Amino acid sequence: MGSILVVTEIQNGEIREASYELASIAQGIASGSGREVKSLVAGSGVGSLAEAFASKGGGTVLVADDDALANYNVDGFNAAIRAAVDEADADLVLISNTPSGWDVAPRVAAGLDAGFVGDCFRVEVEDGSFSFHRRIFNGKLDAKINAAPGKIVATIQPGAVAPFEGSTEGSTQPLSVDFPDARVQFKEIKTSESTGVDLSKADIIVSGGRGVGAPEKFPETIQPLADALGGAMGASRPVVDAGWLPHPYQVGSSGQVVQPKLYIAAGISGAIQHLVGMKASNFIIAINKDPDAPIFEVADVGVVADLFDIVPALTNAVSEAKG
Amino acid sequence: MKIMVCLKQVPHQDARLDVDASGTWIQEANIKFEINSYDTYALEEALRVKDDTESEVVVVSIGPDRTTQALRTALGMGADRAVHINDDEANGSDALGIAKILAAVAKEENPDLIFMGLMSDDGNFTAVPPMLAELTGVPHTTAAVGLSRANGTLTVEREIEGGATEVVELSTPCLVAVQTGLNEVRYASLKGIMAAKKKPLDVKSVSDLGLSGSVGAASAKVSIEKIAPPEKGDSAELIEGSTDEIVGTLITKIKELGLL
Numbered sequence: 001m002g003s004i005l006v007v008t009e010i011q012n013g014e015i016r017e018a019s020y021e022l023a024s025i026a027q028g029i030a031s032g033s034g035r036e037v038k039s040l041v042a043g044s045g046v047g048s049l050a051e052a053f054a055s056k057g058g059g060t061v062l063v064a065d066d067d068a069l070a071n072y073n074v075d076g077f078n079a080a081i082r083a084a085v086d087e088a089d090a091d092l093v094l095i096s097n098t099p100s101g102w103d104v105a106p107r108v109a110a111g112l113d114a115g116f117v118g119d120c121f122r123v124e125v126e127d128g129s130f131s132f133h134r135r136i137f138n139g140k141l142d143a144k145i146n147a148a149p150g151k152i153v154a155t156i157q158p159g160a161v162a163p164f165e166g167s168t169e170g171s172t173q174p175l176s177v178d179f180p181d182a183r184v185q186f187k188e189i190k191t192s193e194s195t196g197v198d199l200s201k202a203d204i205i206v207s208g209g210r211g212v213g214a215p216e217k218f219p220e221t222i223q224p225l226a227d228a229l230g231g232a233m234g235a236s237r238p239v240v241d242a243g244w245l246p247h248p249y250q251v252g253s254s255g256q257v258v259q260p261k262l263y264i265a266a267g268i269s270g271a272i273q274h275l276v277g278m279k280a281s282n283f284i285i286a287i288n289k290d291p292d293a294p295i296f297e298v299a300d301v302g303v304v305a306d307l308f309d310i311v312p313a314l315t316n317a318v319s320e321a322k323g
Numbered sequence: 324m325k326i327m328v329c330l331k332q333v334p335h336q337d338a339r340l341d342v343d344a345s346g347t348w349i350q351e352a353n354i355k356f357e358i359n360s361y362d363t364y365a366l367e368e369a370l371r372v373k374d375d376t377e378s379e380v381v382v383v384s385i386g387p388d389r390t391t392q393a394l395r396t397a398l399g400m401g402a403d404r405a406v407h408i409n410d411d412e413a414n415g416s417d418a419l420g421i422a423k424i425l426a427a428v429a430k431e432e433n434p435d436l437i438f439m440g441l442m443s444d445d446g447n448f449t450a451v452p453p454m455l456a457e458l459t460g461v462p463h464t465t466a467a468v469g470l471s472r473a474n475g476t477l478t479v480e481r482e483i484e485g486g487a488t489e490v491v492e493l494s495t496p497c498l499v500a501v502q503t504g505l506n507e508v509r510y511a512s513l514k515g516i517m518a519a520k521k522k523p524l525d526v527k528s529v530s531d532l533g534l535s536g537s538v539g540a541a542s543a544k545v546s547i548e549k550i551a552p553p554e555k556g557d558s559a560e561l562i563e564g565s566t567d568e569i570v571g572t573l574i575t576k577i578k579e580l581g582l583l
């Protein structure tokens with residue numbers, strides 16, 4: 001039997017939480033599938049991180065420590081993962097569905113002629129073979145995907161499961177990797193320029209989505225409720241893509257990840273990438289005309305109605321309550 | 324410069340999604356289809372290259388007869404030529420199977436650039452672009468939100484987390500998978516639509532590409548067992564009533580949170 005390989009990811013000098021979530025999945029299905037857990041820690045100067053991960057669910061940790069891995073680059077990480085798959089004799093490779101994960105994982109799969117499943121939230125093992133649960137149609141439907149025997153690469157939605165918190169016996173071993181010339185050259189990271197929109201510190205966020213319908217409706221309808229509550233205004237991706245609001249307003253995996261005390265989603269259907277960015281909010285109120293909108297699954301309170309009936313009335317009521 | 328743009332025709336984003344009798348896909352009869360939103364930005368980016376450098380833009384799509392409409396739309400927007408892989412043998416292909424078909428087309432076309440969307444609005448797999456790049460042996464990048472070109476080198480800003488971007492450089496031939504919002508997508512003009520009717524649209528089969536027996540359901544390494552509406556776990560407590568009643572309940576909730 002082969003192994004389950006957890007591909008970790010390093011962010012700001014730490015192994016990120018999503019990697020511990022992969023360890024949790026791997027540990028959960030290892031015994032049922034008769035496979036052991038192995039991991040890859042790839043980066044530059046990562047020896048101590050690898051040691052720590054080995055005792056926190058990583059099992060046998062293969063360590064690729066090289067300057068070529070100092071920043072994410074698809075060529076270097078593809079080579080490291082391929083070397084780890086060979087060394088670990090892995091037949092299930094778990095990679096977080098992050099910007100680097102989705103960039104490299106399918107390339108690894110194609111190079112291995114392996115199956116691929118993207119952005120899964122649950123992995124199951126039945127009779128030694130794997131199945132995967134994931135959303136399709138931007139969150140509107142669930143799909144169960146079965147893998148044929150053979151190698152498979154899966155990316156896992158960050159935050160889908162709780163991170164591994166136990167301790168395990170593990171070990172580390174160096175992994176030798178033949179690095180090709182990097183054909184995709186990393187140049188720099190550009191952080192979003194300061195625009196005065198810092199949603200991460202807001203206690204209350206009122207966000208509007210495609211259902212708001214037009215750019216002028218944001219200052220007319222969404223912003224007044226945010227102002228009345230003393231909160232900030234946010235938006236979903238389609239609003240930003242359409243140019244109705246600039247990018248700093250975007251809440252979601254590719255925008256700002258927020259955790260306010262109160263999040264009000266108006267006219268947002270709830271694509272996964274938006275939910276990832278706001279589902280950790282303390283209390284969520286969703287207002288949407290479509291009763292089947294995925295936003296209602298993460299909301300504490302839902303109102304199936306036209307936001308243009310509810311939001312202005314709520315704004316007035318909040319203003320009155322505040323006197 | 325030759326640019327290949329891979330398009331997928333997907334159910335319209337407001338289409339009703341009912342599970343079909345097989346339980347593995349949606350009912351496609353009587354719903355509207357459109358070009359995958361991500362792919363429209365890829366096509367636009369290719370047309371922009373063509374606007375300022377003499378280039379040929381070839382659009383490629385895999386799908387049944389209805390896919391012709393997506394390709395004609397792309398030709399109407401300004402693409403020069405279309406290749407339509409229309410073959411039941413492609414049905415049931417997984418992402419790798421689709422990538423193999425597109426790689427066979429890429430081998431025939433030998434493009435300098437391949438542009439496509441980061442993912443499709445239906446499957447949301449994010450899989451085919453890096454796979455196609457691997458199979459064709461070219462470098463790739465994904466989630467492009469900015470792109471500039473000079474002397475065969477592309478500088479791409481790719482979207483990462485927290486509102487930041489990562490700048491990478493790669494040289495042609497290469498593949499770029501684009502994020503939505505990369506540019507402002509043009510509409511097909513009436514003149515463009517008329518001209519599109521005369522533009523070449525080649526229909527090919529899987530065997531024309533030498534792939535008979537190696538793609539489709541039988542070769543797929545992953546397959547959908549079932550699809551269903553998401554389980555309603557701890558879904559929201561729904562508030563009903565008149566607008567005044569709803570607003571009253573919401574105010575009570577906000578007060579309970581200590582925020583009013």
